[in-house]
Amino acid sequence: MDLLLFGGTGFLGRALARAALDRGIHVVCVCRGTSPLPAGVEHLAADRQDDRALAMLGERRVDAAIDLTSHPGQVRRALRDTAAAHWTYISSVNVYRDFDVPDQREDAPVREPLAGEDLTDMELYGDAKVACEDAVREHAEAWAVIRPGLIGGPGDRSGRSGYYPWRFAHPTGPDVLVPDAPGAGVHLIDVRDLAAWIVTCAQRRITGVFNASGASTTFEHLLAASRRAAGTPATVTTRPVDPALLAREHVVPWAGPRSLPLWIDAPGYEHFGSVDSGAARAAGLTRRPLEQTLADVLAWEEERGRHEGAGLTDEEERQLRTSL
Numbered sequence: 001m002d003l004l005l006f007g008g009t010g011f012l013g014r015a016l017a018r019a020a021l022d023r024g025i026h027v028v029c030v031c032r033g034t035s036p037l038p039a040g041v042e043h044l045a046a047d048r049q050d051d052r053a054l055a056m057l058g059e060r061r062v063d064a065a066i067d068l069t070s071h072p073g074q075v076r077r078a079l080r081d082t083a084a085a086h087w088t089y090i091s092s093v094n095v096y097r098d099f100d101v102p103d104q105r106e107d108a109p110v111r112e113p114l115a116g117e118d119l120t121d122m123e124l125y126g127d128a129k130v131a132c133e134d135a136v137r138e139h140a141e142a143w144a145v146i147r148p149g150l151i152g153g154p155g156d157r158s159g160r161s162g163y164y165p166w167r168f169a170h171p172t173g174p175d176v177l178v179p180d181a182p183g184a185g186v187h188l189i190d191v192r193d194l195a196a197w198i199v200t201c202a203q204r205r206i207t208g209v210f211n212a213s214g215a216s217t218t219f220e221h222l223l224a225a226s227r228r229a230a231g232t233p234a235t236v237t238t239r240p241v242d243p244a245l246l247a248r249e250h251v252v253p254w255a256g257p258r259s260l261p262l263w264i265d266a267p268g269y270e271h272f273g274s275v276d277s278g279a280a281r282a283a284g285l286t287r288r289p290l291e292q293t294l295a296d297v298l299a300w301e302e303e304r305g306r307h308e309g310a311g312l313t314d315e316e317e318r319q320l321r322t323s324l
């Protein structure tokens, strides 16, 4: 089987390439090559912002294509210039218009499609994904649209899935600072489980729209699983901090520097941490236990000797402990 993978050097892209290669699939990665390519793939160097970039594909016809971009213009050009019997587009749960209801299914209302070719403002990420999905629906012969929730596991350089396991493994004092949001919803899908299932979709030519998230759980459960994954002694406690105090100290939710990740404190996003992935599970998606993902991302960070990308630095956590 020939698989054309648009991308292949990012977090999910690498996992997809690995999962496909493990199954003996010939993987052709189409990307510029700004990061090292996974070993064993064929590389077709192309800058997809260039209208003629995919001309080198010529008459080549592949069994399947998987596209990871968020730029509608890149999706449209790929569909125009590529002959694939099955197309998988990697979208996001961010396409949904409302997050004030829990467990949304694939037929829930989505945002307005982005007008234009390029995603230039990340505030419009969900709109861009809707426009990309529309292009695939309109032009692909047979297609699957996958809407992942938050992706984590080994290789997660965003630092979101690794922060709490790392922090519980490397406490900076008698307690670990966490947001006081025990009931907040959260889901985290292991990149290896997601990649394995997406490759199955391509192999079996599965069609339709699928949410693909980790099991919906609570922030309290995520913290407990992180603590167990890190093997933290009971003498280290957890210190929940009022979100208003965190805001006063310029600690941001969800992601990035000086954050306490994986929790959202914004009106209208009350149920961002829960979507229904029943259809994907019925179509073969399997999910390992959350604690295993957290233990494996911690092992990966320990091997690299650092945590980065999201959370509080050691110094920030120590300083906040005294000022809160």
Ligand SMILES: NC(=O)c1ccc[n+]([C@@H]2O[C@H](COP(=O)([O-])OP(=O)(O)OC[C@H]3O[C@@H](n4cnc5c(N)ncnc54)[C@H](OP(=O)(O)O)[C@@H]3O)[C@@H](O)[C@H]2O)c1
Binding pocket: 006, 007, 008, 009, 010, 011, 012, 013, 014, 030, 031, 032, 033, 034, 035, 046, 047, 048, 049, 067, 068, 069, 070, 090, 091, 092, 093, 147, 148, 149, 150, 151, 152
């Ligand atoms: N992370 C999450 O929690 C999450 C959740 C939901 C959905 N998603 C979706 O999952 C996907 C993540 O994939 P990923 O981790 O592999 O993505 P990524 O890190 O965004 O990788 C982007 C890929 O596209 C290639 N690329 C970028 N610009 C290009 C250009 N101008 N021409 C050709 N290739 C270009 C890059 O390679 P070169 O730089 O070498 O060109 C790279 O291989 C995205 O679709 C994202 O929206 C992510």
